[in-house]
Every structure is written in C-alpha cells, then in structure tokens.
Amino acid sequence: xxxxxxxxxxxxxxxxxxxxxxxxxxxxVTILSMLVQxxxxxxxxxxxxxxxxxxxxxxxxxxxxxxxxxxxxxxxxRFKDVTLxxxxxxxxxxxxxxxxxxxxxxxxxxxxxxxxxxxGQGLQRDLDDANATINDLLPVHTEMEKxxxxxxxxxxKHYSRFIxxxxxxxxxxxxxxxxxxxxxQNFKAYFSGIGETGTSGISAIKNIWSSDxxxxxxxxxxxxxxxxxxxxxxxxxxxxxxxxxxxNEILWMSLCLMLxxxxxxxxxxxxxxxxxYKKPPVVDLNNVDTYNVSYVKKSKNNNxxxx
Numbered sequence: 628x629x630x631x632x633x634x635x636x637x638x639x640x641x642x643x644x645x646x647x648x649x650x651x652x653x654x655x656v657t658i659l660s661m662l663v664q665x666x667x668x669x670x671x672x673x674x675x676x677x678x679x680x681x682x683x684x685x686x687x688x689x690x691x692x693x694x695x696x697x698x699x700x701x702x703x704x705r706f707k708d709v710t711l712x713x714x715x716x717x718x719x720x721x722x723x724x725x726x727x728x729x730x731x732x733x734x735x736x737x738x739x740x741x742x743x744x745x746x747g748q749g750l751q752r753d754l755d756d757a758n759a760t761i762n763d764l765l766p767v768h769t770e771m772e773k774x775x776x777x778x779x780x781x782x783x784k785h786y787s788r789f790i791x792x793x794x795x796x797x798x799x800x801x802x803x804x805x806x807x808x809x810x811x812q813n814f815k816a817y818f819s820g821i822g823e824t825g826t827s828g829i830s831a832i833k834n835i836w837s838s839d840x841x842x843x844x845x846x847x848x849x850x851x852x853x854x855x856x857x858x859x860x861x862x863x864x865x866x867x868x869x870x871x872x873x874x875n876e877i878l879w880m881s882l883c884l885m886l887x888x889x890x891x892x893x894x895x896x897x898x899x900x901x902x903x904y905k906k907p908p909v910v911d912l913n914n915v916d917t918y919n920v921s922y923v924k925k926s927k928n929n930n931x932x933x934x
Contacts, residue, residue: 650832657828664821667878668814671799674885678792685789688782696778696907697919698771706771706915709764716760723754775907783904787896795889802881813874 691697698706727734727750733741740751807813908914 681789685785719757791893799885
C-alpha cells in the first residue's frame, strides 16, 4: 500500500514537472514568435531614430570641416603647454636616472633611491614629481595628439550613418506605399495578429493545466499551431485587398530592401568622405600651428579653381 502511494506521488511529481516544462516552452515560443512578428515594424522606427540621432551629431561636427578637423586655438595652446610640461618631466626623469648611475647612488630593494644622503633624497623627490607629472599629462597628451583623427573618423561615421539611415527609411516608405493598399487597416490587422499570438499562448497554457482530459490535447495543439504559425492569426476580412500573407511579405521585403540600401549607402558615403576630405596627421609641436592654416589655404584654392 505504501509503495503504491509512493508511486502515485512520484507520478504526480513527474506530471507536474512535465507540465511546468511544457508551460515554459510555450512561453518562450510565444515570446519569440511575437518578437519575430514585431521586427519588420520596429526596425523602421529604430532606423528613423538613428537617422535623427546621427543628423544631430553630424550637425555638431560641421564646424570642424573648415579647419580640417584640427585643434581649436584654445586646444593648440593647451597642447603646447602639456607637451612642454611633459617634455620637462621626462628630461628630469632621465637626468635622475643618469645621475644615480653615474654617481653610484644606492637603489633600495623597493626600487627607490637611498635616502641616506641629501643627494639621494633630492633625486628621489625630483623623480617622484616627474613621475607624477608624466602620469597625469601623458594620457592628456596622447588624447590631444590624436584628437583631429578621432574627429575625422567620428564625422565620417556620423555623416555616413546620417545619409544611410535617411535614404534607407525613405526607400522603406516608398516600397511600402507603392506595394500595399489600405496601410491603416493592414497594420491594424497585423498588430491584431500579434495580439492573438499572445492570446493563443495563454490559452495553450490554460488548456494544459485544465482538468478536462477530453479536450486538452486538441485545444492545446490548435493554440500551439497558432503560435508557431502566427500569420494564421491575421484577420482575412480586415486585410482589404491583401491576401493573408501578402502584407507580411511586403513588410519583410521592405525591411530587407531597407537594410540593403543602408549598407550600400553607408559604404559609398564612407568612400566618398575619405576621398573628399583628407585625414589629418597626429598633432606635434611642428604642425600644431601650421597644419590647419595650410589646409584652409588649400581648400580656398580648390574652391577658387572649381569656381
């Protein structure tokens, strides 16, 4: 009697575990199906948002065209100050290292100069100050000497994305408007189908936990079929002038065309920008005051020649 009871409890636990597993599977399939249905309507919205974001960023980059993406006057002064301070600190460090070697001053195991003499104390103090200055200014100097190149790359990226997303969204709109009628009703039916996919998932979960054993298998299978074949949910009466699958096909076709146009336009814009605008060099003391001057003169001469 006890064994039979234990077996019944084991079977009950196995049944509950199986139902929980099936429930989780239905939830995952339902969510995945709804996400797939949302892709062709969410993607254009994201493209429009990216277009506006890159348009704003590109508008912020425009002032740098006139100076060849070079440093501003205030940045030039800052770069020269940082470079000179950094150079002095490096010279001091080299001097200390040379003095320690030439004068035979002892180095402790921790790497610091022996403080047994006033000379050693002074050298260690100079070395500490030099290393602190180098640690503070070296990252600033590295960033500033590469700032024009970063501006160039950022502007090229924003320009290419701005043009690419804009043309891609325009092509998506033209494709959709030229291949589908009654967009309002079609979108309404499409979103209704997405809602019914979620409803079918909920119904399937309710059915598998139902105590009605005669109808559970048939109803659950019908609901599951609606989930894995979501476009069966589209209301045929609401799709005026469209077949059950036609509008879905139009959405996916428009999405694929939009993505293709974006990639192609992005590549072309990157190439055109690189050909039209010269990438600036790394900034140093030799070119910090001269590069953008020669760039502006060259640009004016090109404009006069073209005119």
